Amino acid sequence: MTASILIAGLPGSGKTTFLAALWHLVTSRESSTELTFGGLEQGDYAHLNILARRWREGSEQIRTELGSEKLVSMRLSDAEGLELRADFPDVSGEAFRALWEERNCDPMVADLTGQGARILLFVHADTIRAPRWITEANAELRSMNLQPVTGEETAWTPRAAPTQVVLVDMLQLLLGPVLKGDSGRVGVILSAWDLVEAEELTPEAFLAERLPLLKQYLDGRHGPRAWRAYGVSATGGELESDRDRLLDEDLPSERIKVTGVDCRPHDLTAPLAWLLDRKVA
């Protein structure tokens, strides 16, 4: 069977790093995973191999630029030995940003949703823009005996919107009547989870606290029928400060950290297995 997974998210949300780590994880077989590597078949794996190479070196991934999107495929098997081919378009975050800002959908994204791709939504857990009101900011300044600073007023741009508003609208559009995405299951990947795990929240609790509008939408009638959130650190730490430690790991797969329901600690295939409703070990 062939399954399409739309990896959706704003620029910098960790989509490409996830793909890189996933390809290394399944092909290296270093760690136990829900879905296992089904072997190479006819196809072009150059893009995935480049991504995985940079990941192993501890190098930053090069952001996917508009117009350079690639469709990558992996042959995977589930616990019952059922083979599936998972297609992942490596789509630029700008294409998803354009859904909100320009009310425009990249044709590749539209094709995939129309074909029933399941959605894996990426959110960088540490760069969530929250709504911040002048009233609140001024109250804080007053509490410190500071006066509000008058600056040049800026015109509104869609780029200024809080993260959760953009994500809700993005999902509404992807699952809505025009793009017709598969609303059966949606997975939410909270990337860079290592930067927020000190808060000791489960991924679902983190969503409720930091992205409450998104959580309400996911739980509601117009959201997916089922959803799960996973905390993922595909890198295992911050490359700037932790690179030496990460490179010192004997098994690179063990840099990966996954937190979520029914997850092995390094298993990036667990969200995919759930998303695709596959039998798990």
Added chain:
Amino acid sequence: MSDTTPAPLCGNPDCRIAVDGRCVEGFTAELSSCPFYGRAPAEATDVEPDRERVARGPTLPAGEPLSAFEAGLIAAAGETRVMAFVGANDAGKTTLVAAFSEAFQRGRFADHVFEGSTTLFAFERVCHLARAASRRAVAKTERTGRASPLGFYHLALALPLEGRRVQLLLADRAGEDYRGVADLPGEARNFLEMLRADHVTVLVDGERLSDPTQRHNVVGETRLVLEAFKDAGVLRLDQQVHVVLTKLDLVQASAGRAKAEAAYDRLVAEIQDLLAGVVGRVGAFRIAAMPTTGDLPIGHGVDALLRAWTARSAPRPFIVQSAVQSPRRFARYVGPQSTTIAS
């Protein structure tokens, strides 16, 4: 700050903290709380993309206020409440709309849960001037321009404690139009949203009411506008009217507080007399949707108003009998009686 102190670093390309010392996310007093502070500026790929490079795909909903036709489609799909607002410019109509968007971004509100909105894009635009990102020192909301056509903001809400769902359609119209009704009462019949509204929310500007030079005009203008709608026959017995005192924080902070509150109470009583037997109920609410003094929380009193809007109502006839038969379908259609949440 000394000349040798390095300029503060911020990953948000829109922030000019290195220039004016102000965090655009509103964390000037507590920079460590800003998710972008201390990070390297965003890479080039975060810059506005070359629009020509974003290939055109299918046309997506604009996210702008809905037309009457679009609102009608929503009303046809389930239990809906249409809210008409009456009030002069700066009385607080748009601020109240923005306050609802803000409330649900913090979580459940007044036992209501957000389920979706087709106008999130429009909500964000009206919220901007009240957000720290606007770099304003005092919050305001973007005024609905006179050239703007009638539009409806949309919220899909659930009331889990009651096992119900409700769609809210909040009419948005320029304040000048309402003043115009007092001048030309014949125009009242063109207010489509009044013909269809389940609730008419009359906004009484608390700031003007606190000003002795403005107080009597506020009262007089409000009375005249409602007279015009009443005499035009657009109000109905199954409608509720809510007389809302806005900017309560400014009222409470003003020297004219006692006079303002007394004037408001008298106005409510007058409206109750005026509309007795014309509408189902006239209620009173005091709110501070976006307080500027800091003495009241954001959205003060708005929860009670929301509960009044979504309260269960008596079953309405499928076709509403009105003294005015609008040629517009939206004005006539009532929609299904209720939608219960499936267990």
